[in-house]
Amino acid sequence: MLNYKELDTLFDHILNEFSKADLENWLAFDAEREMLERLQDGETVITHHSITVTKLFDAREIFLAEPWVDDIYTLAA
Amino acid sequence: MQRVTLKDKAFLVGYHTQEWRETKVLEKPISCDASNAWLGIGYYFWSEIEFAHYWGQDFKKHRTGCYDIYSAYLDIANCINAVFDEEGYFFFRKKVEIAILHFLNNGQDVSLKKVHRFLAENVWQKMGVTGIIYDDIPTNPRIKNRVYSEIPDLYYKKRIQIVIFDLGNIFKFSIVLEEQT
16 A cells, blocks of 8 residues: 655655756657657658758849739740 | 455456457567557556457457457555545646646646656656556547447446556456457
């Protein structure tokens, strides 16, 4: 039979030993474990690396279409 | 709940459902996958054979069309009994909430399932807790017309599960019903 009064403080002590870094490590381990389980079960897991693209502002991209632009296509057709 | 005594020690009888294996009978229970382990990774049992059948019919026969039910004697002396023990229930509830707060205070937003898995692996067993007895929600999404109660939505039966973290607390594991449909 468990003694909940004794376990009460023991629980808090053990839990508080887990720092932010420890929790992050465990969550990363758990996520990887879940993914491996899915792979073992035959599920296809698509992973991708997201590359941050630096968006360059180029003033030449912004221009107002000249009224004659449409006419070029009309002529070409 | 069925109890047995073996060498002056009391055990709870639990039922474990697995997909039918044509050529072999399991010698030990199968540990639940992380994704399904709602109370943490361990060996899951039903306290009543009725629910073991439902589990088999709904989730354990998609490959072969049949399921097997095993029984075992479970040493629950050091399990948190959150079903019938008031102190156990409130202890369990409070500690789960404290664990969720601990994650949140450390900038981690986690699901309840992950918290249970974390506790099972990192806290409960270090404290000498060998398992948890808890009642699952009394519905089953796979078979919508399953009758749990003569009065709709009045679920008078607790659908009790026991998770045992270590094989060392599971005895007399054996097959009870084979090739069920």
